[in-house]
Amino acid sequence: MSAHGETIAAPGPARAVDRPATARRVKDVGFRLALVGCVAIAFLLLGVLLWDVVRDGAGRLNVDFITSFASTNADQAGIQGALWGTIWIMGVCALFIIPVGVATAIYLEEYADNDRWYNRLIEVNIQNLAAVPSIVYGILGLAFLVRGPLSLGPVVLAGGLTLGLLVLPVVIIAGREAIRAVPPSIREGSMALGATQWQTIWRQVLPASIPGIATGVILALSRAIGETAPLIVIGTATFVAFDPDGVNSLFTAMPIQIFDWISRPSNDVNDYLPLAAAGILLLMIVLVLMNAVAIWLRNRYEQKW
């Protein structure tokens, strides 16, 4: 009886009326300020980080830096070998993730029957792979590509494929979203005109989803380009004074070179930290350019159905 009585009586005198309206407003504004504060703190850290890197590295970032090889003499050292190494492994990575990622996305969106256990398995598997720590991919690359069955050694092909496996889920997820955004009516129209399923996909669905897929690929590559941990684990060389000349060539990459400079003991004669900061600046400039292309692609070709 009491419980029942309480539920009815509870509203009683309305609390909103009881409490002075100003107290409520103060609380509301305070909460809002706290939320804005959360965003502001995050922005502040980002700002200080950029400022710190520019302050340390801008003096060293010049043409000589980009056209000199690694050297134990900090005044003469540059990033050329690492820059070309990064370009090579990104090339291998792109050649791997584009066909495999797009094919997987097409299969999951256009063919897969979601009630089948193996399709659900693939899906959960991809979600999980997207969250596996990157260093674990390094272990995979070490055990299967660099040593073990394939025994490629720490070469361009092994580095590119390791990073490719790491960012494959990014391409698949972006590709699926792009394909899903193509309305079913397009497919139905094509099929009604007598096209087969593959003709419909190849001539209607894919062309319409290319901007989304391309954006996903660029985002994947811009994640891969900054990855350091997997390359460390597969044993990427740190002191390379030549440009790679093929997929079987030894290489080093920009993040590895930066890591090497950070780890070296600096002294009055050789200060490696400005080199590390200059390398970081160069890496971030490349990243900004890649993201600018991605944003441009999205805005330029995004289709509203």
Add this chain to the structure above:
Amino acid sequence: MVEAGARAEERGRPEVILRAARPRYGEMIIKGVLILAAFISVLTTTGIVLSLLEETISFFGEVPIKDFLFGTEWTPLFNPPSFGVLPLILGTFVVSAIAMVVAVPLGLGASIYLSEYARPRVRKTVKPILELLAGVPTIVFGYFALTFFTPEILRGLFGNEVQIFNGLAAGIIVGFLIIPTIASIAEDAMSAVPASLREGAFGLGGSKLQVSTRVVFPAALSGIVAGVVLGLSRAVGETMVVLIAGGQVPQWGLNAFKPMETMTAFIGATGKGDISTGSTAYKTIFAVGMTLFVITLIMNLFSIRFVRKYRQVYE
């Protein structure tokens, strides 16, 4: 099939077949190729598990599993070596806990702001900038933690008691870089809460604060939990910041002013050196990697489950 055909004949009508008159082999081959591509991701997981398992089993042939799981001394390269993994797990735990103390309030605050308070135009500019925190390579954060955050900020606050490599700087900076992970999943979940719930609460006289924290937040709780768990999983798996700023000395203690080696930092530091295949040092990479993989796998599956839960409720 056969039964259906027989029944159609009984009724004297030809069976209606809604299929192509002849099989299209080209289409079937293409589908086969696509399935193969999709299975590469399954093969990747299998490859990870196999590569970890093989060397881990061989590692436990040399080191008793009990010494590994319960030992409190991790000195694999000493003579005689000791393989107690607990200091690495404790280091990972402390660094991740510090990271969560930073990331959970900031990430959830940012997500409530983006989902409930920010105007669409503000959101469109704030969100990409916030996501930069996840887009900047982690080695950059490592450099920042080591060359600026520890010497300028932490030593400024706590004095020279803070060593140049320490768990605190690593934890705080890792916390910042998982803010976007937590914020974007939590925001997705809160945006998926139907407007009618908010309108109902406003109609009953709720203030914006009350509606956000007492209606939207609980309604989106499973998505928020998913985001936090995924953020934790990223903190546990983060390597470069802890490798550069956290130090490479395992600590069986809780002093965050001192170096703390995490599981990932150990793998990175060991992988950096040139180690020969088959040596015990080589196998430790896999044993520690296995431990890391299992811990993050559990968190990831947990998070995927929770995401699915809120999607089912509101979509």
